[in-house]
Amino acid sequence: xxxxxxxxxxxxxxxxxxxxxxxxxxxxxxxxxxxxxxxxxxxxxxxxxxxxxxxxxxxxxxxxxxxxxxxxxxxxxxxxxxxxxxxxxxxxxxxxxxxxxxxxxxxxxxxxxxxxxxxxxxxxxxxxxxxxxxxxxxxxxxxxxxx
Numbered sequence: 001x002x003x004x005x006x007x008x009x010x011x012x013x014x015x016x017x018x019x020x021x022x023x024x025x026x027x028x029x030x031x032x033x034x035x036x037x038x039x040x041x042x043x044x045x046x047x048x049x050x051x052x053x054x055x056x057x058x059x060x061x062x063x064x065x066x067x068x069x070x071x072x073x074x075x076x077x078x079x080x081x082x083x084x085x086x087x088x089x090x091x092x093x094x095x096x097x098x099x100x101x102x103x104x105x106x107x108x109x110x111x112x113x114x115x116x117x118x119x120x121x122x123x124x125x126x127x128x129x130x131x132x133x134x135x136x137x138x139x140x141x142x143x144x145x146x147x
Contacts, residue, residue: 071096 001021073081085095117123123131128140 001017081095082092085092088095090098113123125140131137132139
């Protein structure tokens, strides 16, 4: 049995494998710190460091900072998120990261516009219409009172 990129996940080693099963853990050597994973079953465990043409990947893969979060959803929302991720062709983590980034950009734009309007006054319908034309967006509804 080959375990790909198990990292610090030990579940596979806690499963009741039949006697004689060999587990091959294929991962970068730095991913399993100091024996943090151990074989807790009858299976024989082998660690394999990936290499390319005999050269180990050690130092060839740039470190990437990630922040792992645990998120809880209402079941219907969770189903919708998984469906949207599948539809986009990516994973749930990528879809949620993209959605969070879009939300943060929208909030930053809203904060910028609030500060700009506090200093210069509200945007007029003509200004909003001109911006919509330049950005190829639908024309906004008029926000000025009817005469």
